[in-house]
Amino acid sequence: MAGRQSQQKFFNFLQHAEHSGKSFSREELIVASGWKVSTFETYYNKGQITQFVIETGDGIFRAINTLDLTFVEFQKRLSQSKHFQELGHKCKSQLSKALLKKSRDNMMLALELYNRPSLENKLDGFVLLFCTAWEQLSKARLIERDGEDSIFEPANRKGIRQTISLRACLARLYADKDCSGLIPSDT
The missing domain is CATH 1.10.10 (Arc Repressor Mutant, subunit A)
Known part of the structure; x- marks a missing residue:
């Protein structure tokens, strides 16, 4: 009691x-x-x-x-014995929780789009949504590891801050040897 x-x-x-x-x-x-x-x-x-x-x-x-x-x-x-736990229940940041949920939704949407037989150009939409989902997942991991500021570029002249790209997320998450061949060089 x-x-x-x-x-x-x-x-x-x-x-x-x-x-x-x-x-x-x-x-x-x-x-x-x-x-x-x-x-x-x-x-x-x-x-x-x-x-x-x-x-x-x-x-x-x-x-x-x-x-x-x-x-x-x-x-x-x-309850510690519950069967269902909210996605991102161990995340400390609300932003990383939100990114995880968006990532899941975009991944599901990508799969639904790919499995829709009536669309001829479904592969392009699938790739866009799939990459967006991975970018959101990667940013959530970066936030949990390095803090919320780690996913933002420095502010431009107008004071606007943008988030980093998927390429930058992967480079920050994985050592160079892990990413060799995954990220094409800019040359």
């Missing part, structure tokens, strides 16, 4: 924090829920609470996705 009570305290704390828009520290969350530090670490490192808590800075968190949930639904999503 103690586990249920601490989950209820955790849920109430998150709903209040999200409703008020307040950020909170790891320590505040641990005290409010009545968890041990190791319990928080387990939930956070396994990605069990990343759908409800995002880190906005050094040890500062923000609550998300709790206002429209009942406690029972919250418990099911928090």
